[in-house]
Amino acid sequence: MLLTDPASGRQIVRCFIYARMSADREGAGLGCERQIEDCYALAEQLSTPQAEYRVVKVFQDNDLSAYSGKPRPDYIEMMDALRSGDGDCVLAWHTDRLHRSPAELETYIDVCEPRRIDTRTVKAGHLDLTTATGRMIARQLGVQARYEVERMVERQRRARDQMAQQGRHFGGRRPFGYEDDHVTPRSMVCPECAAGGGFSITRVCDGCGAAGAFHAGEECRDCRERHSFAVRPLCGACGAFGVVEPASEAAYADEAADAVLAGASLRSIAADWRKRGIATSTGGDWEGPEVGQMLLRPRNAGIVKHRGKEAGRAGWVPIIEESKWRSVVAILTDESRRITPGNQRKYLGSNIYVCGVCGATMRAATAGAGRGSKPRPSYSCRVSKHLTRQRDLLDDFVQLAVLERISRPDAADLLADRDDPVDVLGAQTDMREARGTLDELAAALGAGEMDMQEWRVASQSAKQRLEKAQVALAGAVKANPVVGLVGAEDPDVAWAALDLSRKRAIIATLMTITVLPARPGRMPGGGYWDPDAVRIEWK
16 A cells, blocks of 8 residues: 655655666666666656655666676565565666566566556566566566577677687786786887887797788788797887886786796795785785786686687787796696695795604604703604704704805706706697697588587597697796705895795705704713704705
8 A cells, every 4th residue: 555645645656766787788888877867767757746756765786797697685685675565666777677587577576466566667668567468568578688688698608709719808807917908918118129118919920930910720821831820019119029028017927937836835926026016907915816816827828718728829928938837837736735824834844854763754843841941843753753853953954054055166056957858849839730630620520521429539639639738838847946046146145035935945856854863962062953863865
């Protein structure tokens, strides 16, 4: 039953306005503010000398998608208010602002029909849900709106498939390391004329070096061969290829990749960036997980990712070399590396030093120092009470050994590659050829030249070749953590500047530290520290 205004004697129709930000159908790009203004105007138009359409509450959601299915808090609140009898009429810009699916419409009808709640829209007119005809019209409008939404989604998917095939970016927030155009590294400089802008992105044929706008799988316009391509920034002033400036986002991303390969933790990289004032692409502060997410992006290596998979070479300039990026991904996605925040390594030798009795690693602990004395920080065998060493004395002994070793004339030998080198060029060639084969097979399948079973058999070997090349590239780059210490002007200062994760990586790379049972009693000089009870074996 409608209320009556005692002053004017007019009936009061309590109206709810519902608005939802639109990215589809007739309201494309229409913000909530405009929708609400139009609904207020509609309430004025509906008012008569006998009845006033009075807006008592406005509900609005910022869900842009009519397809996502995510909960709409204000819509849920409005439905609860309608069930409670707090409103007589719902005003909306269009029915597709109210209902995203036929199921939602049926729920809305179930609430409004028995309560005789009116529905008025700016664009679709009056929906009388108390009659069979009105409900039929509402359902037809709902089906039509759903059809248009699904068509829009199909068009968007086709467009994104085409963009992925062409190596184009999909838009969105500016990625760290790139300019607002999403394709030019931030920041570039021309080595020839020193220009700091005006670069165009061009594809350069790997076969003949010709620069031109062609896509993977197409013939080069000069050599007429189907080579792969490299993406390079071309200076608009002199025509030279640009390079990344040292103090730039792109350089910082590459620097972070090197740090991970050298054993640095994501938290230490984030802390260093905060200290240096390096912000995210939105101006925020870095945290460890955010650094990891940034480094894992395939776009860093010039690779398009589409529908959760690699979709080929991109049309933008890579800021991290592909083999290096794959090595970083292999490290960051290694399950054995995952530890909880409470189990972060806090000590130099925990899980590195080895018990000389049983061969197990040692852990940080505390040891008693006699009656009335405070417990001393120490390392002890994690398996049993085989032996214990005072933590600071053992750490100092090991660090002095490291500094002594890197100060020798032959310190450069520490940088020698200890593993069999990976044929990076060969792996990259295999990857390009495998992708080319898969593209040709896909084209043959689409043209009806082979059936699905033939395609599965023919593509199997190409997929295996592609996976093998990717694994090879992932292990191609293993940065030696000692780089930066060898040749340092002051090794002591350089060592002190390293974070704990880098120090641990250097120690684990250079040596095996075995702690042996100590001799009883005081050592010569009066102390209890026994240097002969620590065996260091250089790797």
